[in-house]
Amino acid sequence: MVKIAGAEFFAPAGGLPVMVDPMNLALPGVLWLALGASAEPVVAVEAATEEPALAASEVVRVKRDFGKPHFDLVIDAWTDAAAARLHRAQLWWSNTSEADRRKPLGALIERMVRLQYRRLSSTSLTVAVAGDGKEFTFTVELASDGRVHAYVAIDTDGGRHIPRCRTDGVRLLARRVLGMPVGIASIAVTCTDAGGAVHSGQVRHREV
Secondary structure (H helix, E strand, O other), rough: OOOOOEEEEEOOOOOOOOOOOOOOOOHHHHHHHHHHHOOOOOOOOOOOOOOOOOEEOOOEEEEEEEOOOOOOEEEEEEEOOOOOEEEEEEEEEEEHHHEEEEOOOOHHHHOOOEEEEEEOOOOEEEEEEEOEEEEEEEEEOOOOOOOOOEEEEEOOOEEEEEEEEEEEEEEEEEEEEEEEEEEEEEEEEEOOOOOOEEEEEEEEEEEO
16 A cells, blocks of 8 residues: 555555545455556466367457556357357456467456356356446357357447447446546447447446
8 A cells, every 4th residue: 555645545566556445445346457457467376277178269358448458358258069059258368468368367356346157048148247336247149150249238329228239349447536547437338239230338237
């Protein structure tokens, strides 16, 4: 912990200092943002280091407006050899400076941010991420052509609500105080609806 101009800041090793809100020190999104800004994300000792012998595909890549630019968050999905079943999905880091090498989020971050995977059927599941009082849900689905997509509910920049929109581009935006990231403001998205129209807006979240 360091003090700058009389205010306390959390300073992760190698990362940017993040203002600590004295009214909500347990805010999980604050620490997630701080750790996510680090050059080396925390890796859980017990995390798997080898992928199963299944076909993998990148479903979602989440850019951020804070932290090290060569670390993205990604959702990958694995299907069986016949592309008939969605085996699993995982949200983790991708280091673009090392040929998109994947790294687990790590046990520490996963304790601070609630991450939940829920199976809906043999070909679909949800990935829910909660932090800073907000929960965002991505529905990952295996299509009949063998491709895997992610869908979200969005509120468009034009004021419309679209309950199901296929993600094309995703960006995590930090809530800031005095220019410092202190939580999650929103997740901006461009996506395509069932009719093929492209929209931009924000992923609708649930208050938690």
